[in-house]
Amino acid sequence: MSEKIVQTxxxxxxxxxxxxxxxxxxxVLFGENWNNEDINLKTRSIITIVALMSSGITDSSLIxxxxxxxxxxxxxxxxxxxxxxxxxxxxxWPKGWAAFSLAKDVWKETADKNDAKAxxxxxxxxxxxxxxDAFAKYFVGQSYLAPISMEQVGVFNVTFEPGCRNNWHIHHADKGGGQILICVAGRGYYQEWGKDIIEMNPGDCINIPVGVKHWHGAAPDSWFSHLAIEVPGENGFNEWLEPVSEEQYGVLNLK
Structure with missing residues (x-):
């Protein structure tokens, strides 16, 4: 169920x-009609904009x-x-021009970023x-998190904006443990301490044992998403370390 719309x-x-x-x-209009889930909110937004534009209303209502x-x-x-x-x-056509003059201002700041995300x-x-947000301090750049499964084995879809990567870190456990990464979209990288960087593309899988210092994140010019599968273990925890430096990450610009 979507978040309830409240209008004052x-x-x-x-x-x-x-x-x-x-x-x-x-x-009534917002409290009941807009909260009716027979039509989703995106569709309602589009219908409303079309209705206002058709009526020649290009004031604060359309904005x-x-x-x-x-x-x-x-x-x-x-x-x-x-x-x-x-x-x-x-x-x-004049109504189109009027609507575009408003839409251009609304979308101008984040248009490219939003389109790339979409x-x-x-x-x-x-x-x-x-x-x-809960792990933002362990990332350089913006990341997103979507829980896929919280039963039996934890599975999360982690998405990185271009240039985003997590800090060096180590998975610990007394028995079992570790993590599996499966790239599902975009292009990214994985690296273990002292080893070459591995490029990840959709379908690629990385098995990360416990005790291995590593990082993973997006390529400089691409969004990147991977499933993070938590391997069950006893007394497992993550040790977060220093950020991946610009010098360490900068070598990707040469690839």
Whole structure:
């Protein structure tokens, strides 16, 4: 179930002047209609933008829904460009120009990054997941984490933005333990201390024994996702060490 939408703009702006309208806006339109799961939020965003554009409404209402489409409902710049272009043929070219002038500002800061992320997500069956905030201090750059299985054996999809890598680290256990990496999308690297860097592409598998100092992460010019499979062990834990230096990682630019 998606996160419940809560709207207060009606009461904030019109609560005293038009309380009934504020109620319909906050409690019915957004509280009930937008939270109805018969249509997903991305589709609702697109429908709303098309309706506003068709009506020639290019004020703060359209800006709000464009921002929601991008930030909350997963509409990419490439998708929005296609939507506005398509609708402009049916409702009028000037309306297309007006909508583009707003959409361009909404998507301008993170357009390339969002499109690359969306393309990476489309290339694999596993979700990218949420920002890996709990382990951010052990990474250089932004990573994401999506739990795939928490029963029997822990399986996680770990995604790295271009240039992101984790610190040198060691898996410890009194018995058993270690980790298995399976690349599912993009291009990345794995390296053990004192050994050559190994390139990882979809389908490649790395077995990491306990006690081995190593790191893994994305190539400088590619997103990278791998499944991290935790091998069961007794008294297992990770020892996080120093970051992979720019000099150590920089050799990848020569490959």
């Amino acid at each position: 703009a009606g009461r904030d702006q019109l609560g005293e002047f038009a309380p009934e309208f504020a109620h319909f806006n906050d409690d 709000y829904h464009l921002q929601n489409a991008k930030k909350k409902n997963g509409v990419t710049k490439k998708e929005m460009v296609a939507i506005i272009t398509h609708v402009a043929f049916y409702v009028g 393309q990476h997500q489309a290339s694999m069956i596993f979700p990218i997941g949420k920002p890996n």
